[in-house]
Amino acid sequence: MAKVDLKTLARELGVSVSTVSKALQDSHEISAETKARVMELAQQLHYQPNPYASSLRRQQTRNIAVIVPEVINHFFSLAIDGIESVAQASHYHVLIYQTHDSRAKEASICQHLQSGRTDGIIISLAAEPQDFTHLLQMHERGIPLVFFDRVCPLIDTARITTDDFASGFNATAHLLQQGAKRVAYLSLAPHLSIDRQRQEGYLEALRQQNLTALAQVVYCGTHETEAQQAIGQLLHSPHPPDGIFASVEKLALATYAVCQAQGWQIPQRLKVVGFANLPTAHLLNPPLSTVVQPAFAMGQQAAQTLFTCLKTRRPIPAQNVTLSAVLEPRGSSQGFGLGKTTGR
Amino acid sequence: MAKVDLKTLARELGVSVSTVSKALQDSHEISAETKARVMELAQQLHYQPNPYASSLRRQQTRNIAVIVPEVINHFFSLAIDGIESVAQASHYHVLIYQTHDSRAKEASICQHLQSGRTDGIIISLAAEPQDFTHLLQMHERGIPLVFFDRVCPLIDTARITTDDFASGFNATAHLLQQGAKRVAYLSLAPHLSIDRQRQEGYLEALRQQNLTALAQVVYCGTHETEAQQAIGQLLHSPHPPDGIFASVEKLALATYAVCQAQGWQIPQRLKVVGFANLPTAHLLNPPLSTVVQPAFAMGQQAAQTLFTCLKTRRPIPAQNVTLSAVLEPRGSSQGFGLGKTTGR
DNA sequence: CTGTTAGCGCTTTCAT
DNA sequence: ATGAAAGCGCTAACAG
Numbered sequence: 197m198a199k200v201d202l203k204t205l206a207r208e209l210g211v212s213v214s215t216v217s218k219a220l221q222d223s224h225e226i227s228a229e230t231k232a233r234v235m236e237l238a239q240q241l242h243y244q245p246n247p248y249a250s251s252l253r254r255q256q257t258r259n260i261a262v263i264v265p266e267v268i269n270h271f272f273s274l275a276i277d278g279i280e281s282v283a284q285a286s287h288y289h290v291l292i293y294q295t296h297d298s299r300a301k302e303a304s305i306c307q308h309l310q311s312g313r314t315d316g317i318i319i320s321l322a323a324e325p326q327d328f329t330h331l332l333q334m335h336e337r338g339i340p341l342v343f344f345d346r347v348c349p350l351i352d353t354a355r356i357t358t359d360d361f362a363s364g365f366n367a368t369a370h371l372l373q374q375g376a377k378r379v380a381y382l383s384l385a386p387h388l389s390i391d392r393q394r395q396e397g398y399l400e401a402l403r404q405q406n407l408t409a410l411a412q413v414v415y416c417g418t419h420e421t422e423a424q425q426a427i428g429q430l431l432h433s434p435h436p437p438d439g440i441f442a443s444v445e446k447l448a449l450a451t452y453a454v455c456q457a458q459g460w461q462i463p464q465r466l467k468v469v470g471f472a473n474l475p476t477a478h479l480l481n482p483p484l485s486t487v488v489q490p491a492f493a494m495g496q497q498a499a500q501t502l503f504t505c506l507k508t509r510r511p512i513p514a515q516n517v518t519l520s521a522v523l524e525p526r527g528s529s530q531g532f533g534l535g536k537t538t539g540r
Numbered sequence: 541m542a543k544v545d546l547k548t549l550a551r552e553l554g555v556s557v558s559t560v561s562k563a564l565q566d567s568h569e570i571s572a573e574t575k576a577r578v579m580e581l582a583q584q585l586h587y588q589p590n591p592y593a594s595s596l597r598r599q600q601t602r603n604i605a606v607i608v609p610e611v612i613n614h615f616f617s618l619a620i621d622g623i624e625s626v627a628q629a630s631h632y633h634v635l636i637y638q639t640h641d642s643r644a645k646e647a648s649i650c651q652h653l654q655s656g657r658t659d660g661i662i663i664s665l666a667a668e669p670q671d672f673t674h675l676l677q678m679h680e681r682g683i684p685l686v687f688f689d690r691v692c693p694l695i696d697t698a699r700i701t702t703d704d705f706a707s708g709f710n711a712t713a714h715l716l717q718q719g720a721k722r723v724a725y726l727s728l729a730p731h732l733s734i735d736r737q738r739q740e741g742y743l744e745a746l747r748q749q750n751l752t753a754l755a756q757v758v759y760c761g762t763h764e765t766e767a768q769q770a771i772g773q774l775l776h777s778p779h780p781p782d783g784i785f786a787s788v789e790k791l792a793l794a795t796y797a798v799c800q801a802q803g804w805q806i807p808q809r810l811k812v813v814g815f816a817n818l819p820t821a822h823l824l825n826p827p828l829s830t831v832v833q834p835a836f837a838m839g840q841q842a843a844q845t846l847f848t849c850l851k852t853r854r855p856i857p858a859q860n861v862t863l864s865a866v867l868e869p870r871g872s873s874q875g876f877g878l879g880k881t882t883g884r
Numbered sequence: 885c886t887g888t889t890a891g892c893g894c895t896t897t898c899a900t
Numbered sequence: 901a902t903g904a905a906a907g908c909g910c911t912a913a914c915a916g
Contacts, residue, residue, distance in 0.1 A: 218886090248909085253912080291603070293628070546893065559903070
């Protein structure tokens with residue numbers, strides 16, 4: 197089937213290209229009758245305007261980029277789901293990029309995105325230690341940037357997060373309340389905004405119970421096997437914990453894997469709470485107590501913020517939007533003789 | 541920071557735009573010295589060619605579209621992971637679209653993609669019953685199309701699938717071998733290619749044991765609550781099954797949820813096998829026996845096929861690529877007195 | 885109300 | 901080896 201462009205329509209109708217263009221945009225300077233004729237033919241020939249030709253003129257692509265560590269993480273896929281939903285409704289298109297937590301990949305992606313391929317970027321940072329020059333560069337170039345979850349504190353733009361300090365505090369307090377005495381904190385990457393704040397909350401909860409001396413922060417990293425090793429060592433240390441607060445989903449699962457392999461009973465010997473957006477949390481053995489972030493809503497919020505600014509051609513305001521995460525206590529943190537947790 | 545384009549570089553270096561353009565493409569008609577100067581300045585000013593300007597000239601965007609039912613399904617996110625990996629290596633960019641299993645949404649997305657926004661499309665079909673006119677239309681327009689998993693039999697192009705018949709057969713045979721007598725098949729959408737074939741395999745396994753009379757196919761649909769209702773009814777029917785083969789992950793989890801709610805013991809009372817790419821399958825209670833599809837590899841394969849054709853400007857050949865899924869028996873299907881399954 | 889014209893930033897003949 | 905010029909498909913002044 198031959199390609200159909202404005203010229204085709206114009207020729208067919210015996211009018212000029214610009215008339216057709218204006219008619220299709222429902223411009224007030226075109227007669228109703230002409231508009232109708234144009235619309236009809238366009239419909240009939242399945243005319244679709246070439247977005248990149250118009251992008252070139254208007255200097256906007258209606259594409260945005262989403263950069264995440266990895267799409268197979270349920271938190272990020274939920275966020276992408278939220279972003280995509282809003283995008284579809286707002287007639288934007290979503291380009292996906294994964295960093296796999298590598299700073300180099302993140303920088304390279306950002307480098308490529310200076311080209312004008314997208315109108316804006318939604319990003320959650322890689323875990324690898326970084327300087328932020330690639331991000332600063334984009335920001336200086338005026339490319340609209342929205343952060344979610346793993347934000348960059350140095351760049352003044354929109355940041356969508358959850359109340360990580362409060363979540364860290366609550367999760368830890370819950371473990372203590374259920375009878376844990378020595379609660380360890382499993383850290384993903386200590387320079388990451390979310391990790392720092394969750395850890396702060398954890399420490400504050402210990403402080404309030406005068407348990408600061410028993411604080412134990414374990415760096416686990418982003419690799420599954422390393423994480424399991426670190427956790428294994430922790431369990432075999434002279435003073436092993438009786439509670440674990442996993443700062444991210446991956447580490448909660450690593451904890452389960454290690455406990456299963458070594459026959460540590462959860463929650464009898466070790467109580468566990470972890471950040472997680474697992475659809476199977478309540479089906480695990482035992483059901484995993486989770487801190488659930490509103491990932492979908494965070495994605496929506498990030499997209500909404502970005503699109504609003506793009507449409508009004510305003511720069512992204514430097515604002516922090518903080519949503520609430522909720523603690524869902526289940527069997528993995530259940531204390532005994534207290535009868536407070538529901539187990540489900 | 542000001543935007544830097546070819547004209548900027550040309551002006552700065554005192555050469556013409558076309559010289560710069562050719563130099564950047566390492567054309568043989570440009571002197572080594574000039575090339576060096578151009579490259580250096582480009583580097584220095586962080587020049588990035590505007591992809592859509594060049595797209596307009598060359599008629600290719602280096603964008604591809606991926607259309608899936610939903611990104612939060614682990615199978616699809618793994619496939620996207622595979623696609624994105626290959627894309628990044630091949631310097632393609634990936635646009636993501638979700639149909640949420642709606643035919644209308646799928647059609648609308650396809651409609652928009654006739655515009656030239658992408659060079660090609662990788663798609664896994666929505667579950668909702670459909671006519672395929674929107675797909676046929678794209679195919680007729682010459683838009684390169686690759687299907688994976690949920691393919692369209694009517695369109696002659698590349699199709700990446702797993703051996704669904706064999707998987708259906710094996711899963712069912714395994715359940716029978718573990719002692720199940722009445723095995724039910726949970727269907728997502730019977731007109732879907734994968735569903736039909738898995739079902740065929742299931743029926744064949746029954747046939748070989750002369751159990752065709754006990755076959756029971758239950759239509760569960762795409763909605764969680766409906767599915768749970770259907771499964772609940774099944775368990776309360778006059779002759780409830782003692783084995784269930786769930787054709788997709790969602791239905792396996794729905795089965796667990798119903799059994800948990802109603803106190804049906806798995807595998808004692810009901811043995812379960814399901815297609816699933818869950819990272820938590822072995823941590824469930826009991827560990828879920830799964831048919832695991834090589835989702836990542838399927839994504840890679842789909843992307844590779846597409847990019848190869850795009851680069852050589854050849855149309856996509858009508859070929860079926862079939863990868864193998866593997867049955868991983870775990871506790872949920874374990875028989876007794878047989879001692880064959882490992883439980884993990 | 886409609887048409888003419890000049891680009892958006894880039895590639896690519898075709899001259900020089 | 902370099903440059904001038906046309907044009908990808910569309911939009912937006914500006915004229916008429």
